Amino acid sequence: MPWGSLNDWPKAIVHVDGxxxxxxxxxxxxxxxxxxxxxxxxxxxxxxxxxxxxxxxGISRGVALHDVPKLCPDxxxxxxxxxxxxxxxxxxFAIMRxxxxxxxxxSIDEGFADITGLRGPTHSSYETIAQKxxxxxxxxxxxxxSIGLSISKVLAKIGSKYKKPHGFTxxxxxxxxxxLEKTPLDNVxxxxxxxxxxxxxxxxxxxxxxxxxxxxxxxxxxAKPQLELWKELRGESVYPxxxxxxxxxxxxxxxxxxxxxxxxxxxxxxxxxxxxxxxxIKARRHGLVTRRITLFLKTQEFQYATTEGTLSRHSAYPxxxxxxxxPLFDACFRNNTPYRATGVVLTDLILDTTIQRSLFELPxxxxxxxxxxxxxxxxxxxxxxxxxxxxxxxxxHTQHTTSRGDLPLRKTHRLKGETKxxxxxxxxxLGTVR
Amino acid sequence: xxxxxxxxxxxxxxxxxxxxxxxxxxxxxxxxxxVQSKNAVAKIVAALCEQGLLKKDKTGRLLPHRLTSARILxxxxxxxxxxxxxxxxxxxxxxxxxxxxxDASFLLKVSGDSMINAGIHQGDLVIxxxxxxPKSGDIVVAEIDHEWTMKYYEKRGGxxxxxxxxxxxxxxxPKEELAITGVVTGVVRKYI
Numbered sequence: 001m002p003w004g005s006l007n008d009w010p011k012a013i014v015h016v017d018g019x020x021x022x023x024x025x026x027x028x029x030x031x032x033x034x035x036x037x038x039x040x041x042x043x044x045x046x047x048x049x050x051x052x053x054x055x056x057x058g059i060s061r062g063v064a065l066h067d068v069p070k071l072c073p074d075x076x077x078x079x080x081x082x083x084x085x086x087x088x089x090x091x092x093f094a095i096m097r098x099x100x101x102x103x104x105x106x107s108i109d110e111g112f113a114d115i116t117g118l119r120g121p122t123h124s125s126y127e128t129i130a131q132k133x134x135x136x137x138x139x140x141x142x143x144x145x146s147i148g149l150s151i152s153k154v155l156a157k158i159g160s161k162y163k164k165p166h167g168f169t170x171x172x173x174x175x176x177x178x179x180l181e182k183t184p185l186d187n188v189x190x191x192x193x194x195x196x197x198x199x200x201x202x203x204x205x206x207x208x209x210x211x212x213x214x215x216x217x218x219x220x221x222x223a224k225p226q227l228e229l230w231k232e233l234r235g236e237s238v239y240p241x242x243x244x245x246x247x248x249x250x251x252x253x254x255x256x257x258x259x260x261x262x263x264x265x266x267x268x269x270x271x272x273x274x275x276x277x278x279x280x281i282k283a284r285r286h287g288l289v290t291r292r293i294t295l296f297l298k299t300q301e302f303q304y305a306t307t308e309g310t311l312s313r314h315s316a317y318p319x320x321x322x323x324x325x326x327p328l329f330d331a332c333f334r335n336n337t338p339y340r341a342t343g344v345v346l347t348d349l350i351l352d353t354t355i356q357r358s359l360f361e362l363p364x365x366x367x368x369x370x371x372x373x374x375x376x377x378x379x380x381x382x383x384x385x386x387x388x389x390x391x392x393x394x395x396x397h398t399q400h401t402t403s404r405g406d407l408p409l410r411k412t413h414r415l416k417g418e419t420k421x422x423x424x425x426x427x428x429x430l431g432t433v434r
Numbered sequence: 435x436x437x438x439x440x441x442x443x444x445x446x447x448x449x450x451x452x453x454x455x456x457x458x459x460x461x462x463x464x465x466x467x468x469v470q471s472k473n474a475v476a477k478i479v480a481a482l483c484e485q486g487l488l489k490k491d492k493t494g495r496l497l498p499h500r501l502t503s504a505r506i507l508x509x510x511x512x513x514x515x516x517x518x519x520x521x522x523x524x525x526x527x528x529x530x531x532x533x534x535x536x537d538a539s540f541l542l543k544v545s546g547d548s549m550i551n552a553g554i555h556q557g558d559l560v561i562x563x564x565x566x567x568p569k570s571g572d573i574v575v576a577e578i579d580h581e582w583t584m585k586y587y588e589k590r591g592g593x594x595x596x597x598x599x600x601x602x603x604x605x606x607x608p609k610e611e612l613a614i615t616g617v618v619t620g621v622v623r624k625y626i
Contacts, residue, residue, distance in 0.1 A: 029540070031577045031580050031581055031582055031615075032580040032581070034577065034580060091538075094537045095537055139538075139564065139565030140537055140538035140564050140565040141537075141538070142615065415541075415543070415559065416624050426533075426536075426539055426540055426541045426561070427540050428541045428542070429540045429542040429562060429575070429582065429615075431580075431581060431582055432545055432546075432582065433543075433544055433545045433546055433548075433575075433581070433583065433584055434548065434578070434581050434582065434583045
């Protein structure tokens with residue numbers, strides 16, 4: 001075993017994981033939700049996040065909302081308030097950065113911090129440093145997070161999952177065994193159900209089973225990603241902390257659920273068109289273009305119809321992509337079927353500096369598009385997203401699908417001086433004051 | 435070019451000079467001004483030269499003219515010095531003035547009149563800092579029976595008492611452990 005061989009802490013990685021994050025944010029600003037089962041995602045028709053009180057009653061992420069009252073009739077169901085969740089998220093990372101600049105924002109509610117070498121300057125152990133981070137997040141934000149501290153990212157993530165909510169688990173290099181023993185392999189970050197099922201056939205059920213096999217066994221039976229996981233689990237840090245905001249993407253996907261479901265062809269197409277525009281906005285912001293577009297339609301019964309098309313040239317302009325999308329959509333769409341979501345995925349993205357023009361195209365046409373979209377993006381910056389949209393998206397903008405009750409309070413109640421687009425950058429405590 | 439932009443650009447050049455003890459090249463100024471091309475830089479430089487804020491030599495390179503000790507030169511030239519960077523560094527925004535720890539600060543819209551004699555009215559926004567340990571005399575926001583309550587925090591003989599700034603409300607002595615959410619660090623009332 002390489003554990004504990006050279007140095008007790010060759011690296012010190014903290015994984016911070018929000019506990020039922022969205023629901024916890026709601027409870028932090030609503031005193032009337034404290035200690036009660038809370039579920040977010042009212043506008044989506046399914047549970048986005050369930051508070052621990054709701055989880056205890058058998059409600060978990062993905063449960064249909066109409067099943068929630070059957071499981072627990074006094075559940076508070078609220079629409080998602082992403083503005084507030086994002087403010088909490090930003091703060092969580094800001095608090096982590098007080099300790100070290102090496103912080104990776106892995107997702108809205110979890111992140112890694114590299115605190116290697118900070119024992120000396122802070123005169124404290126790694127456990128104390130991580131615990132202080134946890135205390136600051138919990139006391140300043142009013143939510144709880146679970147912490148895993150170990151010598152690699154994968155081990156740290158096992159730690160944060162080990163005890164939840166408000167857990168603190170340190171997995172030092174010399175004693176990972178009990179933790180690995182109790183972690184089923186498919187609970188390891190990066191191991192999917194397919195790999196877990198395959199590993200089970202080889203007699204590997206837990207992370208410990210996996211890690212005690214030798215390198216030869218792993219390389220003969222598994223691929224490179226699993227070998228990397230095997231090393232990480234053995235305490236050999238392979239995955240670095242990536243402190244920058246993510247700016248390179250190989251794919252961009254945009255999807256949106258609309259309630260109530262619709263079988264109106266024009267409306268469903270408008271939703272798709274809007275998603276395409278959104279995906280292109282993001283691609284242009286990062287200077288990326290693609291030739292491959294995948295689109296999917298999701299029926300009310302959660303069945304997917306997926307197709308894919310190729311453009312004659314790389315692009316990030318919905319104008320051009322529309323030509324390819326229309327026939328794909330027509331091939332997928334079934335009349336009299338209610339749909340609940342559409343989505344667009346742009347794959348094989350490359351930098352727009354490497355666009356190769358197609359042979360039979362007038363260069364002037366591309367230049368015109370470039371000018372038009374430069375103007376569209378400038379307008380969006382000044383007056384808000386979608387001030388200029390494709391005509392085909394219009395129905396998705398004008399026809400209100402979400403009822404007022406499905407909007408978070410932050411969207412329906414503005415403070416004096418706030419506009420639709422500009423809100424104060426502090427979260428609002430809601431509920432009554434006595 | 436608006437005045438604020440001019441000041442920002444001059445400040446960038448000054449900072450560069452302070453760090454490198456030389457004037458920036460046109461290529462370097464694209465970075466300082468956050469513009470795309472050297473042509474854009476040339477236009478900005480020409481505009482600043484025209485206003486006498488910068489000077490070029492015959493080859494077009496910038497000269498370190500009026501960059502350092504701007505205040506002293508200002509008096510020698512018998513004009514009013516422009517608002518100097520050094521002075522500006524000693525001011526803070528209203529945000530910094532009202533908010534001590536931004537990451538822990540929340541807004542609460544006041545309903546009710548329990549703090550009326552402290553000058554906190556219905557509809558005001560109070561800034562609440564979470565996680566701060568209250569001292570006697572602080573205004574705190576606490577959570578009682580699933581509602582917020584805002585009161586003065588007092589310690590009397592080892593006991594915590596919450597006192598309203600309104601004689602109509604009696605002092606409140608919590609029986610169980612009190613869940614203090616945060617300390618009020620400021621009040622905002624916007625009229626226009």
